Amino acid sequence: MAVMQRTLSSEVAGQTGKAVTVQGWLHKKRLLGGLTFIVVRDRAGLVQAVVKDDKEVEKLRGLQNGTVMSLTGMVVKEPRAPGGVEIHDPKTEIISAVSEEPPIEVDKPLSHRSENLDTLLDNRPLGLRSIAERAIFKVQARVLQAFRDYFAQHDFTEMNSPKLLAEATEGGAEVFKLDYFGKTATLAQSAQFYKQMMVGVFERVFETNPTYRAEPSATTRHMTEYITIDVEIGFINFEELMNFAGGALLSVIAAVKKDCAAELKMWNVPAFVLPKKPDLIPRLTIHEIHEKFLKATKEDHTGEDDLAPAEERWICEWAKKDKASEAVLVTGWPSKSKTFKFYHRANELHPELADRADLLFRGVEIATLSMREHRYDRLIKQLKDMGGDPKNPGYAPLLSVYKNGMPPHGGWGWGLERTVEKIMNLDNIKEAALFPRDINRLAP
Amino acid sequence: MAVMQRTLSSEVAGQTGKAVTVQGWLHKKRLLGGLTFIVVRDRAGLVQAVVKDDKEVEKLRGLQNGTVMSLTGMVVKEPRAPGGVEIHDPKTEIISAVSEEPPIEVDKPLSHRSENLDTLLDNRPLGLRSIAERAIFKVQARVLQAFRDYFAQHDFTEMNSPKLLAEATEGGAEVFKLDYFGKTATLAQSAQFYKQMMVGVFERVFETNPTYRAEPSATTRHMTEYITIDVEIGFINFEELMNFAGGALLSVIAAVKKDCAAELKMWNVPAFVLPKKPDLIPRLTIHEIHEKFLKATKEDHTGEDDLAPAEERWICEWAKKDKASEAVLVTGWPSKSKTFKFYHRANELHPELADRADLLFRGVEIATLSMREHRYDRLIKQLKDMGGDPKNPGYAPLLSVYKNGMPPHGGWGWGLERTVEKIMNLDNIKEAALFPRDINRLAP
Numbered sequence: 001m002a003v004m005q006r007t008l009s010s011e012v013a014g015q016t017g018k019a020v021t022v023q024g025w026l027h028k029k030r031l032l033g034g035l036t037f038i039v040v041r042d043r044a045g046l047v048q049a050v051v052k053d054d055k056e057v058e059k060l061r062g063l064q065n066g067t068v069m070s071l072t073g074m075v076v077k078e079p080r081a082p083g084g085v086e087i088h089d090p091k092t093e094i095i096s097a098v099s100e101e102p103p104i105e106v107d108k109p110l111s112h113r114s115e116n117l118d119t120l121l122d123n124r125p126l127g128l129r130s131i132a133e134r135a136i137f138k139v140q141a142r143v144l145q146a147f148r149d150y151f152a153q154h155d156f157t158e159m160n161s162p163k164l165l166a167e168a169t170e171g172g173a174e175v176f177k178l179d180y181f182g183k184t185a186t187l188a189q190s191a192q193f194y195k196q197m198m199v200g201v202f203e204r205v206f207e208t209n210p211t212y213r214a215e216p217s218a219t220t221r222h223m224t225e226y227i228t229i230d231v232e233i234g235f236i237n238f239e240e241l242m243n244f245a246g247g248a249l250l251s252v253i254a255a256v257k258k259d260c261a262a263e264l265k266m267w268n269v270p271a272f273v274l275p276k277k278p279d280l281i282p283r284l285t286i287h288e289i290h291e292k293f294l295k296a297t298k299e300d301h302t303g304e305d306d307l308a309p310a311e312e313r314w315i316c317e318w319a320k321k322d323k324a325s326e327a328v329l330v331t332g333w334p335s336k337s338k339t340f341k342f343y344h345r346a347n348e349l350h351p352e353l354a355d356r357a358d359l360l361f362r363g364v365e366i367a368t369l370s371m372r373e374h375r376y377d378r379l380i381k382q383l384k385d386m387g388g389d390p391k392n393p394g395y396a397p398l399l400s401v402y403k404n405g406m407p408p409h410g411g412w413g414w415g416l417e418r419t420v421e422k423i424m425n426l427d428n429i430k431e432a433a434l435f436p437r438d439i440n441r442l443a444p
Numbered sequence: 445m446a447v448m449q450r451t452l453s454s455e456v457a458g459q460t461g462k463a464v465t466v467q468g469w470l471h472k473k474r475l476l477g478g479l480t481f482i483v484v485r486d487r488a489g490l491v492q493a494v495v496k497d498d499k500e501v502e503k504l505r506g507l508q509n510g511t512v513m514s515l516t517g518m519v520v521k522e523p524r525a526p527g528g529v530e531i532h533d534p535k536t537e538i539i540s541a542v543s544e545e546p547p548i549e550v551d552k553p554l555s556h557r558s559e560n561l562d563t564l565l566d567n568r569p570l571g572l573r574s575i576a577e578r579a580i581f582k583v584q585a586r587v588l589q590a591f592r593d594y595f596a597q598h599d600f601t602e603m604n605s606p607k608l609l610a611e612a613t614e615g616g617a618e619v620f621k622l623d624y625f626g627k628t629a630t631l632a633q634s635a636q637f638y639k640q641m642m643v644g645v646f647e648r649v650f651e652t653n654p655t656y657r658a659e660p661s662a663t664t665r666h667m668t669e670y671i672t673i674d675v676e677i678g679f680i681n682f683e684e685l686m687n688f689a690g691g692a693l694l695s696v697i698a699a700v701k702k703d704c705a706a707e708l709k710m711w712n713v714p715a716f717v718l719p720k721k722p723d724l725i726p727r728l729t730i731h732e733i734h735e736k737f738l739k740a741t742k743e744d745h746t747g748e749d750d751l752a753p754a755e756e757r758w759i760c761e762w763a764k765k766d767k768a769s770e771a772v773l774v775t776g777w778p779s780k781s782k783t784f785k786f787y788h789r790a791n792e793l794h795p796e797l798a799d800r801a802d803l804l805f806r807g808v809e810i811a812t813l814s815m816r817e818h819r820y821d822r823l824i825k826q827l828k829d830m831g832g833d834p835k836n837p838g839y840a841p842l843l844s845v846y847k848n849g850m851p852p853h854g855g856w857g858w859g860l861e862r863t864v865e866k867i868m869n870l871d872n873i874k875e876a877a878l879f880p881r882d883i884n885r886l887a888p
Contacts, residue, residue, distance in 0.1 A: 405510030
């Protein structure tokens with residue numbers, strides 16, 4: 001048989017009545033009434049083949065799942081097969097034989113999965129061959145590209161800031177330290193200062209930003225290495241910033257709905273409930289949420305400066321029902337608070353409040369938005385008031401750009417893995433990282 | 445005056461005869477025969493305004509470059525102004541005043557730049573406000589997106605591998621070590637093993653990959669932190685891999701030519717000389733290049749396993765003249781050599797050679813391509829032959845995917861900054877990194 005062009009599993013259905021060559025991994029094999037059914041996996045999905053020929057059946061008998069192979073045969077309609085077609089009586093060719101049984105069953109459907117998270121992650125390099133597990137990362141890639149498309153539509157410039165820093169000017173407790181030719185360097189905990197500097201250059205910047213935090217908690221919400229979608233925008237006001245973030249969420253979800261329908265279905269993701277326009281995403285102050293939550297649950301957080309996780313979940317449920325939105329923008333953050341950094345801007349009319357909003361989606365905060373103080377004198381004052389020393393050389397690059405002219409600006413840090421976790425309805429952020437890292441895990 | 449919609453500098457030319465509001469930074473100011481000319485910079489470029497009104501002139505007198513301002517005035521044709529138009533008699537509004545003279549003159553044209561590299565990099569946060577300096581990073585962003593578009597056209601999945609690793613399995617001398625909750629972790633020197641693992645999942649993957657190397661040299665070619673465009677492709681042969689890389693280069697250069705004409709002009713970049721199709725990029729063996737170079741220069745490298753930098757420059761010049769290509773694919777690399785890693789594949793017909801090619805462009809290697817050994821038994825043998833221990837737990841994840849079925853595959857590591865350096869005709873790779881890092885530099 002002549003060498004044929006490869007057909008992807010997703011293209012087989014369009015070739016009914018013709019001969020095709022499919023290449024991929026043996027995903028599943030079973031004997032049924034004298035026939036051998038095999039399912040082959042490639043990057044596009046699965047395709048089934050039915051083998052009758054004795055010699056071919058014999059050849060297949062000894063193959064383990066994972067075997068890389070090529071099959072050439074006729075495409076026939078079969079409503080019960082994946083994609084509605086199957087390949088009949090293929091000639092098979094082994095590309096890479098597998099001699100031992102695989103340590104995990106990647107052909108198991110999701111509903112039969114019973115591994116605990118550690119087993120899942122220990123087996124990640126092979127486990128990702130499961131159609132469901134890899135679906136998470138198809139969606140992650142789509143989310144990243146959707147963000148980039150949205151930024152491109154709005155005239156942003158992509159930037160890449162350094163992750164090796166001389167010293168941790170901001171924060172400090174949760175910073176990784178490394179030996180840098182006999183000196184100490186730290187790993188960047190955020191691109192904050194760099195993106196602010198770049199407002200003076202490009203006005204609108206974004207970065208797909210690997211972030212490192214020496215987070216000693218081993219929870220479902222924490223990792224030591226994760227990706228934030230970092231944004232900084234000049235010539236913008238707080239209202240525009242909130243709408244821009246809401247627009248990003250709507251744009252990302254629209255892209256996922258359009259291009260990842262199969263992946264969403266695999267994970268039984270409930271339909272997304274979001275308004276048509278970003279300014280329809282409900283905005284509530286922390287105070288309002290505390291009050292509503294108290295009334296509904298008798299649980300009192302009214303004295304607190306932050307939302308409790310239970311409140312975040314509850315308000316998203318409330319907004320879903322009452323406002324047809326699984327997203328909520330939380331405003332009314334106090335400016336006298338540990339979370340108010342020296343570069344944040346207090347509200348002009350209500351200086352006790354920060355120009356800050358948290359974007360909640362499906363029960364968790366996925367992004368924190370804030371306006372920055374762009375006036376040099378006020379910035380210096382805020383830095384001093386909070387105990388910082390403007391003469392600390394770590395601040396020099398940042399302060400120099402404010403001294404030399406900065407427009408009003410704001411931005412956000414947006415957690416990629418957390419967003420994918422919520423989109424895919426997962427239980428743990430680590431399921432949304434290809435090879436997650438936490439206090440206990442540095443491998444594989 | 446009513447608040448008007450902001451017009452970008454690049455849009456002003458389309459508004460001749462109308463009033464516009466421009467916002468940006470005061471880039472340059474000069475008095476000329478009773479008139480005050482000012483140039484304002486925004487994210488799109490520069491626009492000139494002419495001020496006659498005494499009160500406005502008085503207001504401008506005290507302003508330093510960098511002042512953030514808004515101007516509203518009539519657009520008038522003026523062939524000598526940037527963009528062929530200028531704004532007449534604007535009403536100005538100061539958004540952020542600047543009280544001190546800026547430490548560097550960002551309005552200087554490139555031909556007047558005289559800073560040495562250290563001064564340039566020390567002043568990076570402000571220096572990037574120069575139209576020429578920021579142009580480099582507009583091009584970098586375009587290059588990144590061009591790569592991604594090319595990968596999307598070819599059905600790739602984007603991946604993000606961890607940079608925090610338990611131990612350095614590959615290499616070791618040039619690895620950064622960090623304190624990881626009392627244990628030692630290392631920073632990833634490459635995404636090599638991870639992208640190989642992902643071939644078993646997605647077949648075709650790419651990563652925009654931050655790379656860390658404790659490189660003790662302070663040269664024009666070395667940094668400790670840089671970005672590689674990493675690719676790994678399953679079901680491909682060596683010939684296809686070379687064409688795919690050539691296609692990527694042609695695609696990236698086409699995008700830059702199309703969208704970055706102004707940026708290229710600013711740096712006097714000579715016209716790109718490249719063939720129309722990737723299979724027309726000249727391919728020469730190291731041996732052939734040694735011989736040609738010896739004949740042309742009397743300098744003898746014929747006994748060496750690698751190309752000398754002078755040879756890389758010379759062969760690209762030769763190919764430009766003789767083959768109308770500034771790119772060259774160098775083949776014929778020996779398999780008995782330090783650069784041949786255990787996961788590389790030797791050529792089937794000529795096992796003394798590796799299935800490897802280096803892509804040279806404008807005199808330097810920008811990418812290294814190679815096929816990987818996909819057959820488990822041979823991979824284990826190569827690992828052992830090179831003194832590696834297959835039982836080393838650092839190899840376990842990688843080896844598990846080969847044991848469980850991998851197709852023939854290959855990929856590349858491609859230096860982003862080096863590519864931008866060559867595209868923009870720069871002298872030093874550090875000019876092509878926003879905030880470069882080397883043995884002596886961890887700031888700004």
